[in-house]
Amino acid sequence: MGRNTRKRRMPLATRIVAGAAALAVGGGGLVWANFYASAHEEHGRHDRTRSAAVQVATIDCPDVGQRIRGVPHRARGEVDGELAAMDSQITDAYQRLATTRRAQAGDPQFVQNAILGPLKDRRKALIDRIKLEINRAGGKADDSLDELAACQGRPADQQNGGQNGGQNGGGQNGGGQDQGGDDNGNGVAGPVAEDFVDIGDVRPNSRDSRNGLAADGDGGSTGTFTTDCGVNENNLFNSDNLIAAPGVDNGAHHTHDYVGNQDNNAFSSDEDLADADTTCQNQGDRSTYYWPVLRLQDGTEEFDANDQGGGAEGNVGRILKPARAELKFVGSRQGDVVAMPKFLRIITGDAKSFTNGDANANTSWSCSGFEDRQVTDKYPLCPEGSQVLRTTNFQSCWDGQNTDSANHRDHMAFVQEDGRCPEGFRAVPQLQVRLAYDIPTPAVENGQVRNPYAVDSFPEQLHKPVTDHNDFINVMDENLMNKVVDCINRGKDCR
Template sequence: MAVAVVAASGILTATFVSSGGKGTADASTEINQFVAIQNVRPNVQNPASGPGASKGSFTVDCGTNGNGKFSPDNPVAQPGIKNGAEHVHDFVGNLAITANSSNADLDASGTTCKNGDKSSYFWPVVRIDKTVRSGADTQRALAATTPMVTCPSVRNRLPAVPAQAKRAVDNRLAELDRGYAAANERMATGKGRIDARLNSSVLADLRDQRTTLIRGISDSIAAAGGGRTSGMISLVECDTNYDGMHAAMRHTAASVKAGLAANQQVQCPTVRDKLPGIPTAALDEVNRNLTELDRQISEANERLVTTRGQGGKNFVDNAILGPLKAKRTAVLDRISIAISRRAARPQGLEKLAGCTVTDQAPSQNGPGNQNGGAAAPSAPAALPDPQGPNLELPNNTGGIVRPASVRIEYRGNATSKVVPMPKFLRALTGDAKPISRGPANARATWACSGFTDRLSDKYPICPPGQQVQRVQDFPGCWDGKNIDSTNHRDHVAFADTKTGACKQGFAAIPQLRITLSYDIPRDVQTKGQYALDSFPEEDHNPFSDHNDFINVNSAQTMQRIATCINKGKTCR
């Protein structure tokens, strides 16, 4: 397996070995992932502020996930892929967000933030697990696994497709399917091992192909009168997939229903992929109704969070799913009527009205054909939903430690004033897969309170009375045009570490820093008994820490944030 480490000096080094891991089933073999914070040399360097610097800060209080909004979705890095993270995230801020949320859904959501900020902030949970974690188990699971790729569905995220463009769109969707299959043939050559170079090559080639095809789909829809599609760029990037490892991993709570602890999510049949080509005159009406279907699901998901624990055993069916089915039935009927005025009425749409929640039906997210077709014969079983009172997924076990505090802070730039972030900007920091994709984007985040001058890529052991911390800085520069990019990174960038300046063509924006502080018993620290949820191939690698963000601040609030920072004030 590939192992990435940051030396005590803070210099990034990477070592790739053909096999190995963390040794035997002795818990002490995991202690090499832990370091006394006093043994980490100071390595945090802040550029000196110049005359044009923006020195203020703006802090937002969004709580510590008191609602218990936990999910294995990652709406930034794996949009449209249910359980795409394969580990559980803490969510604060936006209450409705799931992997499928549209910008309109996010904007209509409630929030945990005291100032009304509807942005979504989320990160992998930390667990305390006093049982033995075995690197050998991970090696055995890997040896039996054929890696694959996972791609966001395109067919299920399209707007109404004009009848004149249907053939061209279907042809390109079929090409996406063939590209996905070809990528998995290449990935199969890496069975039983992790080859970061192979993975990088496959993903890069697939990204180029999907960029061209998805742009072509968007152009075909626009040329036929369907208007420009939005958000399609977010569907380009695919990811490595070692789901098969889950079958051999320990899952202590598999027999316990997820409803005991996990946030349920509404699961409804897809509609977009069931529609015929739409007559031009009906496009606007059909698209309005498709948006309404999305909004209904979003509202139902938010209710599942805000009404958690209310009512009896039939509360969800009677208060959420029943009304949702009635609303969907009416909207699906309106879609059928709109089409039937100018073409044959589509048959069977009414059968798509009924929905379930995640503890009533198995997950529908197998890797399969990620563009909306049938699942590939070689696809592993769908990843299960989080299970039991600890929301466990295979090998991500133990009780979740909720942060004692979450500090969300927007900061300035050392050389220039900041411009407001655009609404719906997506950003991420760190890399959840430094082993399977290489460590280029990974960042050291671990620290202890009282030691803000150093960050480690290992789990810290803190002095008595000090908190374990994760300090996660987001890119503070923006290309001035895009809210996302094909790899979810290129539209934003980190400022120069020495000067603090943004690279040419990029403007400084309020830089987001999220500091998570945990009260973890010191004996748990010294025994190496706390760890990050991770993808299976990462095996709780502390260097896989990451954080994701979608800006849903209003334009007025974001302007207030930028003004505060530019004036050098400290605001809340």
């Protein structure tokens, strides 16, 4: 399969982490295979080791990036780089957690002393650098960021608890089901049986979804514009994140599908995007649309089986392309929409929702024929002949000034309950992404799941469905954007 081939540079902190990870990968095997190996060791150690796995299944760190405000524009590149290095620190610490189960079983303070304590010190050093960079650029850094340095150990059964779970630090009070011990036979952590739900067991119309509020009203702008950009037939994959971690190799720590713009990597400038080829049928749409790949954990070794972002970070199995990718822009219930500025960046959903909590979670999972049944924190088990549906509706209110913000969220907002934008925001066309997949239904028996499918994720997020997210950069030319706005405001359905 193809991937970006531009010569890549990697920050020092990322090189160090990557090197440590590479040492754990050998002969095509994965470090994750050692995660629970000691759970099957000789009699006498079994119970202690299983207990340790229950106690600390993953690492829960406050999301510094979402707390940052007031970063001067000229400091944002440096701050994004430090935040990406912080993500690498968490990945490194999680790998250490995953490969030291025997030591954890023998020392109840091992996690705190050998993993969480040093991680806090390293995070504090990066937070200090972030504050320094903000102040040097003329801003005023928030001193309370220091409070975000400490991380916690957390049992995997604390679903979507954010900072409410794993308060024990060293993991001595963890309990509940031993989800941390389920590696599905392939050596990676998650998903587990409890991450799946039979679509027939989902109550119709039960999901309280703010992301469907923008359109479908009696008034306002009722038109649509649909752009056809394919399903990544060009096999453009990488584990970068141009929005959240520009200039950082493997900034996402998981692999993305890309449709539309064909120059999507961490080092692409706005000029690169504007000059790139596009897979969209309308050549005026060079926008970039990207999302984490889905994989079927069936033992397939993909092109990235030994790479960072892929198998080396627990993202294993056959990459599943959508059978269909529907990209549609809709209007506002309360009035006309205005044009999006070129190079507007929008992130929706949260790749760290398992540890951050679900405040920003924003993907609906369902099955074809059951669209009135939507879930965010479960993968659906669909009946034969039904496709897995993955739907995301983006924020549709823009602050009228900025194409991005320090935390990559504040310049955009969802509509309020009445369909209006918050004060100071203006309605823009709302992007709705609907992906349909042909996936063999996993078998869930006796609390185990065989051949599960899962979204790629940061390693410590354990492939939870709630971590799904979607990204967009507007690179439509002015004429096409004007057509989109005109179609929506005049109530037409256009392509």
